[in-house]
Amino acid sequence: MASYNEILTQVYSVLAPFTKDEQPLTEETALVADLGLDSIQVMRLLLEIEDYFDISIPVNILPDVRTIGDLVGQLEKLVNKG
Amino acid sequence: MTLFDKFKGLEAARVALREAGIDPFNLTLDRIFSATEAEIRGRRTILAGTNNYLGLTFDPDCIEASVTAVREQGTGTTGSRMANGTFAGHVALEREFAEFYGQRGAIVFSTGYIANLAMLSTLAGPDDTILLDADSHASIYDGCRLGGAKVVRFRHNDTHDLEKRLRRLGQDASTTLVVVEGIYSMLGDVAPLAEIAAIKKRYGACLLVDEAHSLGILGKTGRGLSEEVGVEADVDFIVGTFSKSLGATGGYCVSNHPELDAIRYAGRPYIFTASPSPSVIASTRKALQVLRTRPELRTRLWDNARTVYSRLSELGFTLGPQVSPVVAVRLADKSQAFAAWKQLLEQGIYVNLILPPAAPEGGALLRCSLSAAHTLEQLDRITDAFATLQTALATHTA
Numbered sequence: 001m002a003s004y005n006e007i008l009t010q011v012y013s014v015l016a017p018f019t020k021d022e023q024p025l026t027e028e029t030a031l032v033a034d035l036g037l038d039s040i041q042v043m044r045l046l047l048e049i050e051d052y053f054d055i056s057i058p059v060n061i062l063p064d065v066r067t068i069g070d071l072v073g074q075l076e077k078l079v080n081k082g
Numbered sequence: 083m084t085l086f087d088k089f090k091g092l093e094a095a096r097v098a099l100r101e102a103g104i105d106p107f108n109l110t111l112d113r114i115f116s117a118t119e120a121e122i123r124g125r126r127t128i129l130a131g132t133n134n135y136l137g138l139t140f141d142p143d144c145i146e147a148s149v150t151a152v153r154e155q156g157t158g159t160t161g162s163r164m165a166n167g168t169f170a171g172h173v174a175l176e177r178e179f180a181e182f183y184g185q186r187g188a189i190v191f192s193t194g195y196i197a198n199l200a201m202l203s204t205l206a207g208p209d210d211t212i213l214l215d216a217d218s219h220a221s222i223y224d225g226c227r228l229g230g231a232k233v234v235r236f237r238h239n240d241t242h243d244l245e246k247r248l249r250r251l252g253q254d255a256s257t258t259l260v261v262v263e264g265i266y267s268m269l270g271d272v273a274p275l276a277e278i279a280a281i282k283k284r285y286g287a288c289l290l291v292d293e294a295h296s297l298g299i300l301g302k303t304g305r306g307l308s309e310e311v312g313v314e315a316d317v318d319f320i321v322g323t324f325s326k327s328l329g330a331t332g333g334y335c336v337s338n339h340p341e342l343d344a345i346r347y348a349g350r351p352y353i354f355t356a357s358p359s360p361s362v363i364a365s366t367r368k369a370l371q372v373l374r375t376r377p378e379l380r381t382r383l384w385d386n387a388r389t390v391y392s393r394l395s396e397l398g399f400t401l402g403p404q405v406s407p408v409v410a411v412r413l414a415d416k417s418q419a420f421a422a423w424k425q426l427l428e429q430g431i432y433v434n435l436i437l438p439p440a441a442p443e444g445g446a447l448l449r450c451s452l453s454a455a456h457t458l459e460q461l462d463r464i465t466d467a468f469a470t471l472q473t474a475l476a477t478h479t480a
Contacts, residue, residue, distance in 0.1 A: 039439050043216065047237065056247045058211075059226075059233040 002053070002079050008072045014048050015068070027069030053079050106423055106435040116140050117329075117455040122432060128460050130450045131434035133267075135407050136298050136379045137455025138329035141372060144365040151364030159357045163190075163346065167357030175367050176334075182370065183305055183320065185336040189345055190363070192355050194294055194323025195221040197333025200349035201290065201321055203229035206259045213247055213287070214261040215239065215273070217442050222261055222292065228350070231259075238266075238442065241277040248285040255285040262289075264296030264307035268442055268449065270408030272300075275307050279316040290319040298327030298373045299407055304380055324362070328369040332358045383407055383454040386461060390452055393465040397472050410436075411448040411468070419446035422471050429467040 002010075012025050019025065019035060031037050037045065046057050055078045065071045099105040104123075113121040117137035118129050138144055151171065161167035172190055179188035191197040202225025206212045212226050216235040226233045234251075237243040248255050260282050262273045275291065282289045293306035301309030306322070308314045318339060324332035335342065345352055358366075372379070384407070391405045402410040413419040416437050423435040426448070436447035450464065 040444055043235075054250065056234040056250050059235060 002076070004072060004076050007053075007075050007079060008068070010052060011049065011068060011072055011075070014045065014052065018045060025068060027067060027072070029068050030066050031068065031071065032066075049075065055079055102420070102424070104424060104427070106420065109432075118453055118457075118460060120432075122427065125428075125430050127427070127430045127432050128456075128463055129432050130452070130456070130464050131432055132453070133295070133326040133451050134329060134453050134455070135295075135327045135383055135451065136329070136369075136373060137453045138327070138369045138372060140455075141329065141369065143372065144329060144368045147368040148361040148365035151360040155360035157361070158359045161356055162353055163357045164353045169357075169360060169363070171360055171363040171367065172357060175363050175370075178367060178370055179334050179336055182303075182374065183314070183336040185320075186338045186340065187342045188334055188336040189342060189352065190358065191333040191335070191352060192358050193331055194321075194325055194333035195224075196351045196355060197321050197323065197335055198222050198292065199225045199228060200345060200351035201319060201335050202226055202231075202259070202261065203351065204345050204349040205229070205288075205290070205319070206231035208232075209257065211251060211254055211258040212261060213244065213251075213258055215263065215266075217266055217268070218261060218263060219267060219292065219294070222263075239271065239274055241274050241281060244278060245281050245285075248281065248287060251285075255287050258285075258287040260287050260289045262291055264291055264293040264300060265406055265408065266442075267295050267408065268436060268440065268447060269402035269410045270295075270406035271403050272296075272307060272406065275317075276311045276313055279311075279313040283316055288318040289316065290321060291317050292321045294321070294323045294326060295408065297322045298380065299383065304373050304377070324358075324366045324369070327373060328366050330358075330362045330366045330369065332362055332366060379454040383452060386452045386454065386456050389458075389461050390450060390465060393461075394468055397465070397469055399468065399472075407452045409450040409452065411450070413446045413448065416446050419448060423448055425471055426467050429470065431464055431467045 015025060018037060018041060029035065031042060050057055057078060061074045065074060109122065111120040111122055117134050117140045120127055120129055155169060159167040159169060176188040176190050180186065191200055198221035202212065202222060206229050208230040211232045211234060213234050213236060214222055215238055217238040234247055236247050251258055262278055265272055279289060291308055296306040298304045300307045303309065308317045308320060319335055319337045321335045324330040387407045387409065388405055391401060391409050394409060394411060395401055400412040413422060419435060426433055434449040436449050438444055441447045
């Protein structure tokens with residue numbers, strides 16, 4: 001089991017290499033609009049998160065993920081389901 | 083805000099291409115001379131990016147069969163397979179595919195895209211999971227979306243990652259369809275299918291293999307990668323297309339599962355589209371016969387592939403990981419790739435320009451596909467044209 005905040009902390013650390021100029025990250029930061037991630041970077045990011053939590057993130061949830069907070073919310077469900 | 087705002091980025095890219103004088107994604111072949119030559123922008127051009135692997139588009143027997151069918155059965159079926167669109171030829175071709183593969187049944191679809199759309203969307207619904215190679219073709223991704231299954235990707239050709247994800251699925255592995263391709267269309271690399279088949283068996287999942295780029299190319303009798311590595315008994319569904327080695331348009335699926343027939347009643351992409359025209363069915367039946375009886379075409383195709391792969395490799399280009407009829411030249415970025423593509427075309431050589439995100443692992447590709455119909459002289463011209471690029475690109479090939 002992992003809490004929302006634990007997952008959020010982990011997502012911040014995985015995201016760090018994807019950000020430019022020490023851009024501050026918050027739950028409202030949008031992955032594509034704010035961080036400028038392209039589809040290949042999003043894919044890489046998800047692979048790292050999947051390995052860290054030992055989960056598979058279904059492609060289907062991606063349309064519902066805009067911000068870091070959205071992603072963490074989805075991860076919370078996936079992590080605590082298993 | 084308007085409906086069209088989302089196209090602004092695309093339009094800007096199109097304008098930039100127009101300003102460059104040519105749009106590589108909207109090219110017209112003005113006259114077709116043969117399986118390997120056409121007139122493009124007023125120049126006689128060697129076609130080295132058409133997936134016409136066995137060169138059968140101009141096979142005299144295939145043409146004759148097609149012409150006879152038009153005369154005898156008309157230009158189209160004007161109907162769905164479920165209604166008036168199943169002619170004797172469609173049924174005969176299905177029988178011939180099943181017999182060729184030694185499988186219980188076969189279904190013919192209107193295109194290869196529709197074959198994947200129908201099979202994936204109907205086999206796996208909202209309660210099921212599809213576990214697909216991340217580099218799968220768009221038709222596979224679209225089929226997944228249409229059916230509403232849970233979709234999970236595994237790293238391209240990574241059997242360790244596949245197994246890890248099947249393990250994570252737990253009991254749901256038994257309602258999971260694993261989807262891979264025989265030869266991947268962009269880099270020409272081959273799936274580690276023996277290991278994949280063993281893993282899917284261990285977890286009790288089903289396996290669908292898209293042999294679009296491997297039919298007529300791999301396997302002792304040309305049935306594809308599943309035959310080549312001896313795992314046909316463990317592959318639940320084989321999907322393929324008429325539009326590459328068979329030189330027409332259409333798709334098929336073969337399987338030993340009796341449930342394959344359910345697709346005819348439940349698969350929307352099978353039901354809600356017109357069936358292939360009689361001429362297409364006739365040329366495809368003949369092409370399948372040619373594929374089976376003229377293995378020398380496969381030999382020649384591989385000879386041609388090896389020739390081009392080794393020459394381009396000697397020239398210092400970075401290529402896909404293994405020799406195959408798809409020879410992909412990796413370039414560092416879009417603008418270099420576009421300039422090189424244009425330069426090849428100006429020398430009368432057509433290859434495919436592949437830009438991100440279609441190009442795997444970022445970067446850009448000049449994708450050649452070889453044909454059994456390419457002559458040695460044409461291969462020389464293709465590789466000579468690449469040689470002229472080398473100086474300009476030297477700094478961009480790692």
